[in-house]
Amino acid sequence: MRLVTWLSLALITLAALSLLVGAADLRAAFAQDGRAALIFWGSRVPRTLAVMLSGAALAVSGVVMQQILRNKFVEPGTVGTGESAALGLLAVTIFAPDAAIWVKMLAASVAGLAGTAVFLRLIRAIPSRDVLMVPLVGLIWSGVLGAVVLHIGWQTDLIQLVTVWLMTGEFSGVIAGRYELLWIAGAATVLALLAADRFAILGLGHGLATGLGLRPAVVVRLGLVVVAVVTAMVMATVGMVPFVGLVVPNIVSRIMGDNLRKSLLVTALGGASLLLICDIIGRLVIHPYEVPVGTVLGIIGAVLFLWLLWRAPALG
Secondary structure (H helix, E strand, C coil), rough: CCCHHHHHHHHHHHHHHHCCCCCCCCCHHHHCCHHHHHHHHHHHHHHHHHHHHHHHHHHHHHHHHHHHHHCCCCHHHHCCCHHHHHHHHHHHHCCCCCCCCHHHHHHHHHHHHHHHHHHHHHHHHHHCCCCHHHHHHHHHHHHHHHHHHHHHHHHCCCHHHHHHHHHCCCCCCCCHCCCCCCHHHHHHHHHHHHHHHHHHHHHHCHHHHHHHCCCHHHHHHHHHHHHHHHHHHHHHHHHCCCCCCHHHHHHHHHCCCHHHHHHHEEEEHHHHHHHHHHHHHHHHHHHCCCCCHHHHHHHHHHHHHHHHHHHCCCCC
16 A cells, blocks of 8 residues: 555656646746646646556556466567557548547457457467467567558558557647547556456466356456557557556566556556656657657666566565
8 A cells, every 4th residue: 555655646746747847838828828728728637647547558458468368578569459459440541531539449449359369369379388479479460460550551641640550659749639538448447457356366377267266258358358448549549659568567566466456556556657757758858849758668668678577576
């Protein structure tokens, strides 16, 4: 509980700082006219909420994916979920460009779910259970799907849109009316938090989980839905955000172990805090211009991941 308290205070502090950081000086704007309120409520607040929702949702979905695959080196971004969701968005953009946003989100979620399910079948067909084989196959599968998406985008003159989905992780365009779908990702995160015990038992293996009275297939489907919905909502809103679902769950697990009932909330708070830190750095490093949060997170996340690989887990 002490760690939850400290992380909550850190998140509140970072959120307050995020509201104050930006190209516009709100104090001067308030002194001159009333546009500061429009900037604050129309841009700063939605952006801060979007960053927090995305970070928490991606971190928790990373835990869910790791429990489903029983492998600490995977996340939705390394098993083809994001690329599959992009393929669904691309299909709707080509065949039904005037479709409502909820139709696009549904298509992205279904495609992400299908792509992840195919990956699970690929893993089951591989005889080797080496711990690095799963993420390696995931990266290959992601690369194949990404190549398909890029090829279709190039042929249909939608390459710029595809690039935004797959390569940016950009929150500068988040304003009121353009981030609300992330609350659906937040709801999926809450669902995962409520089912923490089931995911923890699933991580013990299908045989043991069945012996404990769990229906593994049902829990796997629930987990896949959570992962697909979170990935689709985040991708459609801000693009791909790397490493959150990989490094945050591993760091939390090093500190707290694998008791998901206790650690999943910490993971959500840690993911939101990490993404806020990266977003604030991106806004300050070349102020008043911005570096995309995906770029900052790519550097910080890579360093953290290498540290996790280098530093052996503490025993006992």
